[in-house]
Amino acid sequence: MESALVSGIQGLFLGVLNLGPGHVIMILIGSLLLYLGISKGYEPLLLVPIGFGAILVNIPLSEMMAEGGFIRYFYDIGVRTEVFPLLIFIGIGAMTDFQPLLENPKIILLGAAGQFGIFITLLLALALGFDKLDAVAVSIIGACDGPTAIYVSSKFAPHMLGAVSVAAYSYMSLVPLIQPPIMRALTTEKERMIVMGAVKQPISQTTKIMFPIVVTIFASILAPKGAPLIGTVMLGNLMKECGVVDRLKRASENEIANIVTLLLGLCIGATMEADKFLKAQTLVILALGFIAISLDTAVGILFGKLMCALTGGKINPLIGAAGISAFPMSARVVQAEGQKYNKKNYLLMHAMSANAGGQIGSVIAAAVMLSVLQGMGIVGQ
């Protein structure tokens, strides 16, 4: 009886006895993410479940990510299979209005320039000694697109999923702080004051319906490995525009996106176990992610300057900064920055075009990357 009592009491303290400094630090980091999400409003839909997942997985003996564990179950069916980010993409497609881009299609090129940070960061990561596929996973933070980052890192470097995802979502929410200094450094006051005329190009409903179908077929044939990414975004957008599957569209942008966001966030948080996350490499990943998004902004603006020169000064280079996937936050930053220098300047719709181009651009960049990797034999056929 006495020994049973002692064993029972010991069982009650097993968690405390197994609590190490790593667990404590990670619980604090999880709490910090909760604070940023709840009090500061930084990407709360993701940071709250990520933060909570990080706390849960670092409770000693909780075995959340052990075989058969509560979160491990969702991780295996949704993250390991890459299904969760793809379901999120359907919702993103259903929420995105590509009309500004259809009105002014040449602006889509800014969405390509806004992805160059991915590839420059890839070279930096390789220079710092990352393995090839690890470098790919780090560089994809530059897509400035959470689901793409999760899709690519869970495919090639699942051990880095937590750090890559946290970096991607954190920097996306910090776009209003990261971009303006770069915009000011790379443009002259005269350039920032350029007024862009309104583009009033009527777009037929058939064009809006044909757009996702044509993009899916064309881009997927060119970069087949990216077909899941491109196809899901465009499926969502087709459901939005065709007008005959309103229930599916609403489910995609609401119920499905909400449920998957919750489970995805929990799973990402649960990859942040102390022994995997508390490494010097995590800090390097966070630094490279910051560099990637800064480079995206810089190259986008420089490409905007090139377009400005080629069009005889009709394009305000600031809109190049919106060629990233942080939609519509980046477009709003451009609008605010432009109005600081010219109160009569309304860059929002042009920046929205570039921003929509950035959304497509990030998916295309990842698709191209996956297909090139396949072509080089780095990943399976």
Place this chain on the structure above:
Amino acid sequence: MDTWTFGWTLALIGMSGTMLVLWILSLLILLIRKVFPAPAATPKKG
């Protein structure tokens, strides 16, 4: 394949491939717009 051959190949083809695909998409948008033009707005009476 050594690291730098891998890196430069992926970076160069990645950047040019992304730019090329999006440029072609912009041409396709122009083509779709031409094939399916928006109906002309009817002038208001009165």
